[in-house]
Amino acid sequence: MTKIFASVGKYMMLMWRVFARPERIRMYLKQYLKELEQLGVNSIGIVLLISLFIGAVITVQIKLNIESPWMPRWTVGYVTREILLLEFSSAIMCLILSGKVGSNIASELGTMRVTQQIDALEIMGINSASYLILPKIAALMTMIPILVVFSIFAGTIGAFCSCWIIGIMPASTLEFGLQYMFVEWYVWCSFIKSFFFAFIIASVSSYFGYTVEGGSIEVGKASTNSVVVSSVLILFADLVLTKLLMG
Amino acid sequence: MIEVKHLYKSFEDKDVLKDINTVFHTGKTNLIIGQSGSGKTVLMKCLVGLLRPEQGELLYDGRDIVKMNKKERKKLRTEMGMLFQSAALFDSMTVLENVMFPLDMFSNMTVRDRIRRAMFCLDRVNLTDAKKKYPSEISGGMQKRVAIARAIALNPKYLFCDEPNSGLDPRTSLVIDDLIHSITHEFQMTTIINTHDMNSVMGIGENIAFINHGVKDWEGTSKDVFTSDSESLNEFVFASDLFKKIRQAELASREK
Ligand SMILES: Nc1ncnc2c1ncn2[C@@H]1O[C@H](COP(=O)(O)OP(=O)(O)OP(=O)(O)O)[C@@H](O)[C@H]1O
Ligand SMILES: [Mg+2]
Numbered sequence: 001m002t003k004i005f006a007s008v009g010k011y012m013m014l015m016w017r018v019f020a021r022p023e024r025i026r027m028y029l030k031q032y033l034k035e036l037e038q039l040g041v042n043s044i045g046i047v048l049l050i051s052l053f054i055g056a057v058i059t060v061q062i063k064l065n066i067e068s069p070w071m072p073r074w075t076v077g078y079v080t081r082e083i084l085l086l087e088f089s090s091a092i093m094c095l096i097l098s099g100k101v102g103s104n105i106a107s108e109l110g111t112m113r114v115t116q117q118i119d120a121l122e123i124m125g126i127n128s129a130s131y132l133i134l135p136k137i138a139a140l141m142t143m144i145p146i147l148v149v150f151s152i153f154a155g156t157i158g159a160f161c162s163c164w165i166i167g168i169m170p171a172s173t174l175e176f177g178l179q180y181m182f183v184e185w186y187v188w189c190s191f192i193k194s195f196f197f198a199f200i201i202a203s204v205s206s207y208f209g210y211t212v213e214g215g216s217i218e219v220g221k222a223s224t225n226s227v228v229v230s231s232v233l234i235l236f237a238d239l240v241l242t243k244l245l246m247g
Numbered sequence: 248m249i250e251v252k253h254l255y256k257s258f259e260d261k262d263v264l265k266d267i268n269t270v271f272h273t274g275k276t277n278l279i280i281g282q283s284g285s286g287k288t289v290l291m292k293c294l295v296g297l298l299r300p301e302q303g304e305l306l307y308d309g310r311d312i313v314k315m316n317k318k319e320r321k322k323l324r325t326e327m328g329m330l331f332q333s334a335a336l337f338d339s340m341t342v343l344e345n346v347m348f349p350l351d352m353f354s355n356m357t358v359r360d361r362i363r364r365a366m367f368c369l370d371r372v373n374l375t376d377a378k379k380k381y382p383s384e385i386s387g388g389m390q391k392r393v394a395i396a397r398a399i400a401l402n403p404k405y406l407f408c409d410e411p412n413s414g415l416d417p418r419t420s421l422v423i424d425d426l427i428h429s430i431t432h433e434f435q436m437t438t439i440i441n442t443h444d445m446n447s448v449m450g451i452g453e454n455i456a457f458i459n460h461g462v463k464d465w466e467g468t469s470k471d472v473f474t475s476d477s478e479s480l481n482e483f484v485f486a487s488d489l490f491k492k493i494r495q496a497e498l499a500s501r502e503k
Contacts, residue, residue, distance in 0.1 A: 024352055034339075116335040123295055124349050125324030 011207045017129040031135040039101050040143025051151040055158025058083055063168050077177020080159050089151040090190040091238040094197035098230045102205035106226035109209025110219035137202040144198040145191050189245045197234050204230040248273050254303035256293055263289045265461045274435045276428050276451045281458035287441040291409055325353050328398030330408040334390040336382040343378040346396045368396040388419040406438040424451050473497050
C-alpha cells in the first residue's frame, strides 16, 4: 500500500517536471510532429479495423438477442448507436490503444533510460522529462478526437455491413434506428472522456518507461505494467466521468 | 581545472566514496582508475551533477557545482561534454542529427552554420561518410567516435568519458584514446576519463587517480606507476604476468 502511494507521489513529481516551461519551442514542435505520426497516424489502421468488426458484431448480437414480436426492428440500430457512441468509441477504443500506444511509449522511454540516452540529455542541461514526455501527451490528446471520429464512422459502416453483406435486416430499418432520438451531447461526451483517457495513457506509460532501472527485463516489465495500470485507470475514470457527464 | 574536496557519497546502507580529494588539470587527460565496483562511475556522476554527494565541494575553476541553483548548473552544463559507457546516441536520429542536437538545443547559429560545425566535428573523428546512417547501422567503435563528436560540438571546457574503450578491440581502443588525447590538447579541455584499461593508463595517463574501495589510494603520472610502493595499486595495475614483465624491464632499463 505504501508502495502505491510512493508511486503516485513520484508520478506527481514527474508531471511537475513535464509541465515546466519549454525552452526551445522549435525543438519541442519537431518532437510533437514526430509523435503525432508515431502515436496518432500509425494507430488509425488498427482503430478502423477493430471498429469495423465490432460495429458489425454488435449489430448481429443485438439482433439475435432482442428479436421479439413486441419490439420494432429498428431498435437494433438504436441500441447499436448508443453502445458505439457511449462506450465503444471512447472507452473500449482507448483500452485497445493503451495496449498499442502505451507499450510503445513505455518501451521507448525505458530503452532510452537503460542505454543512458536520458542521462545524456540531462548532461546537456535539457529537462529530459519535459522534452520527451510533453510532446507525447500533447500529440496523443490532439489525435484522440480524430481517432474517436474514425472509430464512430467505421463502427457505423460495420453495422451497415451486417445488413448489406450478412443480410440480417434491411439497411433502411437500421438507418432509421441509428437516427432515432439522436442526442448530440453523447458525441461530446465521447470526446471529453477520450481526452482524459489519452492523458492517462500517455502520462502513465511515460512514467513507467521513464523510471525504469536496470536492463531489458525491466523495460519489458515496465511496458506490461504501463498497459495494466493505464487500463485499470481508464476503466475507473470511465465510471467517474460517465456519472459526472450523464448524471 | 576541477578540484574535488572531501567528497562523500553513499547509497542507503553503503558508503561508496569516502573523503576523495584530488585535482583534475586543464589541458591534460586525467584518468580515474580502479577495480570494477570501486566507485568510478559514481564519482563521475557526482562530478557532472547527476548524483548529489552528501558532503564535499566540487569546484569548476572555483565554482562549486554542489551549491549551484538550477540556472547556474544549467549554464555550467553547456560547458560540459560527456561520453557514456554505452555511447548513448539517440537512436531515432542519424549520425549528423545526433551531432547537431546540442547545437539545435543551445546555440543561436543559423542552420548552415550548425551543419558546418557538426561536419567539422564529424571530420575531426573521421566519420563524415557515415553522416546519413543511424546509430544501429554503425559499429561500436564508430558509435563511440560519433559520441565524441557530439560531446565536443559545443566546444566544451570539460570533457567526461566513462570507460571510452570498454567493449572495443585493442586497436580501436588506441584510436579512441589518441583521439581524446589530441582533442584535449588541441582545445585545452579538462578531460576526465574512467578506465580500467592498462593500455590507456600507460598511453595517455598524464594524471592518474587510483580509487580503491571508495578511497583515493594513489595519485601520479603514468611514469610514476612503475615506481609506486602502494601495494593495492601494484596489485591492480600489474595483475597480469605480461604487465609484471613490462614492469621489470622498465625498472631494469631505468637503473642503467
Ligand atoms: N544508484 C545506485 N544505488 C545503489 N548503489 C549504487 C548505485 N550506483 C552505484 N552503486 C554502488 O556503488 C558501487 C560503485 O559502483 P560504480 O558503478 O561506481 O563502479 P565502477 O567503479 O564504475 O565499476 P565498473 O568499472 O564496473 O563500471 C557499486 O558497489 C554499486 O553497487
Ligand atoms: Mg563504471
